[in-house]
Amino acid sequence: MIAVAVVLAAPGAGVLARDAEPAAGAATRVLELDALTGVEALLGRIAERRVVYVGEHHDRYADHLDQLAVIRGLHARGKPLAIALECFQQPFQIHLDAYVAGAIDEAQMLRRTEYFERWRFDYRLYRPILRFAREHEIPLIALNLDQVLTRRVGEVGIDGLDPHQRAALPAGLAPPDEAYRERLREIFAQHPFGDERDLDHFIEVQLLWDEGMAARAAAYLAANPERTLVVLAGAGHLEYGIGIPDRVERRLGLPGAVLLNGEGRPVEPPAADFYLYPAAATLPPAGLLGVQLGEGEEGAGTRVVGFAADSGARDAGVAVGDRILALAGRPIADYADIRLALLDRAPGERVAVTILRGAEERLDLEVELR
Numbered sequence: 001m002i003a004v005a006v007v008l009a010a011p012g013a014g015v016l017a018r019d020a021e022p023a024a025g026a027a028t029r030v031l032e033l034d035a036l037t038g039v040e041a042l043l044g045r046i047a048e049r050r051v052v053y054v055g056e057h058h059d060r061y062a063d064h065l066d067q068l069a070v071i072r073g074l075h076a077r078g079k080p081l082a083i084a085l086e087c088f089q090q091p092f093q094i095h096l097d098a099y100v101a102g103a104i105d106e107a108q109m110l111r112r113t114e115y116f117e118r119w120r121f122d123y124r125l126y127r128p129i130l131r132f133a134r135e136h137e138i139p140l141i142a143l144n145l146d147q148v149l150t151r152r153v154g155e156v157g158i159d160g161l162d163p164h165q166r167a168a169l170p171a172g173l174a175p176p177d178e179a180y181r182e183r184l185r186e187i188f189a190q191h192p193f194g195d196e197r198d199l200d201h202f203i204e205v206q207l208l209w210d211e212g213m214a215a216r217a218a219a220y221l222a223a224n225p226e227r228t229l230v231v232l233a234g235a236g237h238l239e240y241g242i243g244i245p246d247r248v249e250r251r252l253g254l255p256g257a258v259l260l261n262g263e264g265r266p267v268e269p270p271a272a273d274f275y276l277y278p279a280a281a282t283l284p285p286a287g288l289l290g291v292q293l294g295e296g297e298e299g300a301g302t303r304v305v306g307f308a309a310d311s312g313a314r315d316a317g318v319a320v321g322d323r324i325l326a327l328a329g330r331p332i333a334d335y336a337d338i339r340l341a342l343l344d345r346a347p348g349e350r351v352a353v354t355i356l357r358g359a360e361e362r363l364d365l366e367v368e369l370r
Contacts (some may be wrong), residue, residue, distance in 0.1 A: 029267055043073040051256035055235035058121045062278040063261050067232050068129050079228045081138050084217050086233040087119045088142035096140040107340050116339045124283055141220055145212035154205045170215035176207050180242050214247030235260050239271045287345035287369030289313045293335055301325040301332050316367040326354035
């Protein structure tokens with residue numbers, strides 16, 4: 001078979017100073033396509049690692065399908081697994097345990113972990129992974145820190161925490177090195193706002209996330225030496241190994257394998273151990289009411305405070321200030337109830353909505369989801 005190569009210019013390689021001698025391809029990288037493999041070959045390369053990091057863009061379905069493929073493949077090889085997820089926060093671990101054990105159902109798990117309030121990405125992206133874990137009794141590990149703590153650090157910095165808050169910081173919190181600060185400085189510069197103090201707080205929040213997730217992963221690995229831990233987290237927490245991976249290795253001396261989606265990325269060996277190039281995949285569109293809801297308000301149901309540009313609810317007669325009391329036959333008390341009622345609904349479906357207008361007027365409407 002004839003080998004085929006793809007020639008990749010390094011970043012900035014096309015810029016040549018006036019009268020400069022060409023570098024004769026010194027900065028060109030060559031990827032030999034005969035070396036490309038599939039998931040089965042990948043599994044053979046990573047099967048003996050105690051910790052495998054599979055990155056994600058949170059809203060990219062193809063990334064989550066790859067995560068599931070890795071989990072399925074390792075499980076099929078007889079590896080005792082646990083799955084650690086950034087999308088769940090540590091205070092709610094007991095509810096993930098109950099879900100895997102079959103003691104509570106999916107809706108109860110989502111409500112008790114406050115998934116919709118704390119994460120908000122479409123749960124359907126993660127659902128196949130959680131259902132596979134439940135089916136095969138694979139432990140699910142809540143990886144992320146409590147957002148109450150990280151938000152407070154964003155406001156006042158680590159030095160501004162009170163003693164109770166400082167006690168919740170992960171053990172072994174190490175100051176960021178210059179490479180870590182520089183990477184975060186570049187990210188911060190893409191969203192210019194605030195001053196140097198804001199940058200410092202931004203770096204501290206990112207550091208706290210990375211250290212907190214690494215501490216949780218390391219603690220689980222230490223307590224469960226028979227298990228392989230598959231860590232599912234945003235690519236920014238994994239790439240170049242300077243987020244979660246190096247902090248786990250610092251704690252346990254365990255190098256892991258980092259897998260990232262390679263689409264649209266330059267080929268940079270330090271960024272990951274393996275790049276994945278999945279086929280395009282999208283979730284079916286979700287059916288939406290097209291309303292904006294108030295948060296943390298007193299009163300029955302949940303209050304409508306605005307509408308999307310294309311809103312079936314507004315077209316059906318819902319008005320700003322109305323309170324949604326029931327949706328598709330389910331009582332509504334908060335935002336999570338809305339999300340659960342619509343979880344498996346599609347655009348074009350018609351659902352019954354009961355609203356309270358003013359103090360006493362109850363109206364039953366039919367809304368076409370958009």
